[in-house]
Amino acid sequence: MSDHHHSDHAPDNSFTSDQDLLLVRAVAGDLDALDEIRQQGAANPQLIDELAMWQFDELRLARLGRQLDACADRAEISDERRFFGRSPRLGWAVAAAIAIAWIGQAFLPRSPEQRVSVAGIGGAMESADDAFDKYIERAREEGLVRGDVAPPTLVGSRELGDGRGFEVIVVRQIIERRIAPEMYRAARTGESGMMRPKVIRPRTDLVQ
Amino acid sequence: MNGKQQAVDEGCASSFDGGDVASLAESRLFARTAEGDRAAIAEVWRANRRWIAAVLVAHAPRQADVDDLLQEVAATLVSKCHHVRDASSLRGWLRMVAVNAARMAARSASIERRSLRVMAQMKPAILRKEPPETLSAANEEMREQLSRIPPLYAEPLILQSMRGLSQRQIAELLDVPETTIETRLARARRMLRQAVAEVEEGRGNEATQKIGATL
Structure with a gap:
């Protein structure tokens, strides 16, 4: 179905006969339209046949609709377990659940046995995760990191296929605060009007 | 399904009637939804999910799993409903979410078909697809x-x-x-x-x- 691309607001220039419009109203239960078809049907029995077929389609659609309703009623938001980990396949829900579990593990304090020393960096930096944790802690003390570090955002996941587990790709965001002695803005200079960086220095009168 | 929920489900078509009482109730429900009230979001979902399923069927490829697509729309409702400006634009927004989910499924199906064609040249056995279950x-x-x-x-x-x-x-x-x-x-x-x-x-x-x- 989606192979066809149509805009909702595209003009509908295709020809539609008055007879089809009458049948649409009749199938929707418009009594006047049904009367009209009965009258016209005396001279044109094919119209009555057509109505019967359209009503048959309506019944089949309604039957599919009942099955679809049952399907929709199974999709429940209030049931957290179902909502976050329902699909038997490796879809988004499973990926999200894996990511949540992984993220939970990643933020657990690691035991000394799990720490791997990196030569030349010193005992304080045992692994990349430890280094990251230490950076956050130190940066907070120095006022470089503002607020809490947002939980990682899941970008994607895939099963590794060799039984080792899943590869989970996440984005970690850190809001940093830095002091810059000067900044630059693009400005047109000279007759050529070429864009060049122009230094902006802080106003000293504010300091006084 | 309890009686109240069934009433919400069955009333989803009539919830389209924009009478004053219905509009007032919808506005109140929307306000709670925008604040992230989990019960209100669930209520909004129950009142709209049947017609959303219908929109999905209209736009998704036939082989797409409507169950999965409904979950995607529900997830978007939970995570992004605060982006909706007011109660009157909620249904339009939900429809766009459903249409986008269906179109994504169509793209995925197209990619899957292409991949299967490539794989068919290598391993025909893996092409066997399970019959639709529902x-x-x-x-x-x-x-x-x-x-x-x-x-x-x-x-x-x-x-x-x-x-x-x-x-x-x-x-x-x-x-x-x-x-x-x-x-x-x-x-x-x-x-x-x-x-x-x-x-x-x-x-x-x-x-x-x-x-x-x-x-």
């Missing part, structure tokens, strides 16, 4: 015939016939004039007739071939 044969055939109708026409037809929405309600949801909806419905029903005729003609040819083979 739809009965008659409904499967109906969905196949619907899939031959472009979504522009299929959507109003499905919303009217499966969800019982009036032409005015469909026009409001799709934000197009009512007369346009009537024209699209007529076109959709004519296309459906044609699709049925093609299937029946195909069966007739098949039967003729079988008879020919036995003679």
